[in-house]
Amino acid sequence: MFKVKTGRVLIARKPSEKEVAEIAAKLMSTYSQSKADKMKMRLMANELLRLLKPNLSYKDLYELTGIPESVLCRYARGSIIPSFEQAASILAKIALSIDIGFFVKELVEREKSPVIDLLRVLKDPYISRLLSVMLLLELTGKEVTKIVVTAEAVLPVASFLSTEFNAPIVLVKRKSYPGIQYYSTMVMRSPKEIENLYLDRDLLGRKDKVLVLADVVYSGKTLSSVLDMIGKSRAEIVDVIAILGLGEAWKMRLEDQGVKVLTTIPFTI
Template identity: 65%
Template sequence: MVRSSLSSFVVRKPLENEISQMMSNINRVYGGTKANRMKIRLLANEMLRLLKRNLSYKDLTALTGIPESVLCRYVRGNIIPSYEQAVGILSKLALSIDINHLLRELVEHEKSTLIDLSRVLKDPYIIRLLSIILLLELVSTNVTKIIVTAESVLPIGTILGIELGAPVLLVKRRSYPGVQYYSSMVIRSPKEAENLYIDRDLLSRKDNVLILADVVYTGKTLHAVIDILEKARVTIAEIIVILGLGNMWRERLRDYPVKVLTTLPPPVSM
């Protein structure tokens, strides 16, 4: 394990079969056209520049197997890697980032009893890094719509939407006259309830949907969003949650493919 100069950044050595699978996925999606192949080559340069903020050339060489002198030219933008080399760079680096540790450190750095991901995910560097890693993990998934459950993850959802060519829909907490919605109610307490809405005309039964959520604690909100999408009869391809608090949500969402990037104990006040 290589620890960067920042305490919030840790990388791991991925397994060879993990790398091979991601390389295969990237090739299947991006290997067909010159434009897509160039996109991957440029993305590899961008990934290296992002990581160079926290890792030395020696660290990057250990992760990619590419000499430091060549990596330096990539980072500076003097040259770009070949498509084949770019696929290897992206696969190795994306799988090397310890997202769990990174997010945990960012949350703990805020030193707040209230989890507010709009503060945790305020750095454009972190947003872009997460979006690239998630893109590479989702590259083989045919996502046609991205459902964002909160404004704090809207920047990541928007970048993924651009890269995947998928419209981004924000779950609404308020309805408007003249608009038809799919809706679901979240019972917060015996005296408190909240309605969630998604515009009917923005969903189709042919859609393969990615749900991108900020925080899951009880699982009630995420379950309500899933309920809306089941009413719309779309296919839920992936459910990605940035932060899970405790384990209360697991029972409520056990029947769904929820991937939580990092988990923390719930704050005492919750």
Template identity: 65%
Template sequence: MSSWSKRVLVIRKPLEREVEEFVEKLVRVHGKSKADKMKLRLLASEVLRLIKPSLSYRDLYELTGLPESVLCRYVRGSVIPSFEHATRILARISLSVDLGHLLRDLVEHEKSPIIDLLRVLKDPYVARLLSIMIYLDLADRKITKIIATAEAVLPIATMLSIEFSAPIVLVKRNKSYPGIQYYSISVMRGPRDVETLYLDRDLVTRKDSVLVLSDVVYSGKTLEAVLHMLMKSKAEIVDVYVIMGLGSNWMERLKPYNVKVLSIVPFEI
């Protein structure tokens, strides 16, 4: 059995104004064609199936406002939500589910001396839920490239790559190949510890609108270095997502970049 079924989701109640604004965004993006509407309807059905193991039908009713009998048919897949229902389901779930609590719970469940997102996000259902939440937040933005700063975020980056039809560019660490031009930058980690980051010049250009995905930030030095390389490419940085912030040392350094951190974990963990 997936460990996802054992997780407890924390739900907050969004303001109706927030819900209506989110619904309007989804209608604007996905209401133009039958294919776009069907994509959103299927996505709503998928999200309900993803969160159902952690919530009762009564919880889902309180979350979405839809009758339990209707939600049961949606979860089982015997009926696909209408476009109107789909937009409201996705809006309310996106605004209500506390991803920060979920990620902290996963970290505590690992009981590991280090925080390794490859371990934390080993369950594909968790990675899929995170990718959907990020996609819904950025559904009205144009993304042409997804910059993955570490291998740990590649599962989420891959799912987002499909949603946005955008290729993935992985930042290389201490590794370059002859004959390829790179943007590069060195990060001092200690008196004798220097890490060099490389970004392929031909994969990111001034025509690109990029989404940056990072795994864990502690000092923020690595992510700041990646953003500096992207500035050299003159690509538009649409948004920067960090799955987990460790402690608070990174906050001041990354403040100018409007970074979105899904969860903050005390360093003592």
């Protein structure tokens, strides 16, 4: 349990040695293909410590990683970089310990806006990067060939993951264009309001392994419709991640879809 610089308390669980060893082994397997890959993972450990430092003290990071504060300070500043094995251990322990949903909720509440817009919430590039790295760690070991994005708000996160997985981004469109074939569907917002959704047919195929990224799930209608369109392409859905859930209404519609929601806040439709 740590007190972040906003004064709120962050609950972080302590993973078992077995859990850490399993994730570390998966990371080393994923990033052991070349010297460049190994260096990328070592630098990622430095970067993650640097991104966490504004919210956590070196004492907190010591409790998470077991690495002396003086060494953590040099890692976070980039003066030195950890070994390949040490980097895997750092990344595994942080990925298993930190609740990234806490940070998202903290940012949403800090906005104090009547309208929840993740473009505003993720306007800080450091926050977007931290969220992206944490999601990358969660997806380690999975094969992703396409990233379907349901809204522009998550494009900064999707762009980072796209580079790491070498997977093109496919954006769900609200408007069709002549000469392009689409998978399409209609979402009824109200008896008088219908929204059309489109996915380019030529960008998804049966050989694709798809990661779906959504910004906010509210009723679950949009995300459910997007998953149905992907199903028409016969692509395999590897994972479905939504940054924020509003209320509970979406759960009934998406409970069988394997959707992971990073954090939820109370909301009544």
